Amino acid sequence: MMRSMFSGVTGLRNHQIKMDVIGNNIANVNTVGYKKSRVTFQDTLSQTMRGASSPQGNRGGTNPMQVGLGMTIAAIDTIHTPSSLEATGNMTDLAIEGDGFFIMSDGQGYYYTRAGNFGFDEEGNLVNTANGFKVMGWQNAQSKTPQNISPIIVKKGMMMAASATSDVRFAKNLNDADPVGTQYIIPFKVYDSKGNAHNLTITFTKNGDNTWDYDIKDSADTSIYNDTLSFNTYGILTSGNPSTPITLNVNGAEPITFDLDFSNVTQYAKETTIDLSYQDGYPAGTLLGISVDSTGTITGVFDNGQNMELAQVALAIFDNPSGLIKAGRNMYTYSNNSGEPQIGMAGTGGRGTISPGSLEMSNVDLAEEFTQMIITQRGFQANSRIITASDEMLQELVNIKR
Structure with a gap:
């Protein structure tokens, strides 16, 4: 008699968790670079009342007799489907058209994000404007390898050295x-x-x-x-x-x-x-502005009429991006099941290209989330009825002896 009540409790508890996930998705419907989560259920271990038997002589076999003991959460997956881009007109806002991630650093470790709301701080560091984490890439690098990425620094008024005519x-x-x-x-x-x-x-x-x-x-x-x-x-x-x-x-x-x-x-x-x-000669120049192309290359425009590559933003890709651990602030960290970060340039290795002057929007679909909310609410109600019905049956049992 009590198995049904405990099964209903597991249904209530886990439908509540699914509702929490749906609520979090809806709350982040306008969060830059947010990737929605999805809950899937599975049944728990069943109590076997009679095992299966094989055919014997002139009698056929019998199937096992089992009673389920409720359900539990199978997985809460992060869905890394691409989303639409929002044009901002700010050249340092970057969006990835592909599967890559920007690499961020707090000076102690690397984090990975799809949110490209970047800007320069007072020291010229290219940073995430929300948390100050530095954007990693290559600057003055002889070779662009994963081992020599560093924070990107572009200072206002920086000088370009003169070059003698040859x-x-x-x-x-x-x-x-x-x-x-x-x-x-x-x-x-x-x-x-x-x-x-x-x-x-x-x-x-x-x-x-x-x-x-x-x-x-x-x-x-x-x-x-x-x-x-x-x-x-x-x-x-x-x-x-x-x-x-x-x-x-x-x-x-x-x-x-x-x-x-x-x-x-x-x-x-x-x-x-x-x-x-x-x-080919030119005088010294002062930086007037920058531009960013689809490979993440930051090019400086100088008042001597010359353009010069200043830095390039690095991207990382993972074999299993759903295995990344959410670290808050739109960022992820590496896990044992995400695969090692494969760091390289945009436009190579399936990392995707960079769209400057744009931000990636959340991939939350409100129509889907509200539909799931209704389904979850009805599931919660149904499980609460199991508890109510089980309680009434127990009450009838108690009332046999008055």
Whole structure:
């Protein structure tokens, strides 16, 4: 008589736990990066009143006779299905389109999260704005391996070092129809090791059929190099590129040594368009802003017109993400059943790509949760009726003796 009552108690207790999980899901319907939980039930060990018997002679076998003793929680699983992205317009808000996790650190261990509400603190650390945990990735790393991830630091107003010019190239056309003695003067700049600009000019002078002299002068009108460009009868350059680098001595900095290339200069009967096509030097620059691409690479935009990779956000993937332990604050920790974290770059190894300026929304489906709430409520009510009915039966038994 009492077995039914205890079975009803297990039903009440475990349906209450399922309702707790449903309530938590609904509470987190707008939590960034939240992954819903699901409760599944299983029956408990049954009491065997008669065992099974095998067929004997002319008699068939019999099935076991068992009475169940209620139910229990089989599992509370975290469902890592992807969710929709919400555009925020904030470049440091990141969302993952795939199965990866951001790697966070409190200085003592690693945590993993899908919530990419990031920003910079006063020291330039890229952190989760909710808890201050630092985002891990690669910065100034020779090789991007799981062993050398570190906190990402991007400071406002940071400087980019100057780069001396080492390569100068000219391109386009010198007019074949120009008479001998025609000159074209083209100014251009080169940069020294400190980023100082030095103004130079190059003068092209036609001295005969298919030949042009050129002379490079500094700002004091002193010649630093001269030679002749020669073209074949098809207008293609045949000679004139210097065989050794050109050196320009400057005050207060290292001499500027650069290669000079005219390989893309032609001589056709067309207007002259020759001009500087490339030089690789630039002055020092100050950071103006950043951009983030789908691989998590943070690129700095500097006021000298240059862009430079500053860092890259690392992602981790797990063989069994449902095995991760919830650590609160939208974060998870490694467990024995999650598998080791496989750390790498976004867009590789199934980690997914990063969508900057977006946040991943909760994957809670309110329609599903309210449906489960109704089912759970009815299950709870039904189990309470078991206890009531068992109690009435016990009361009838007690009333036999008055």
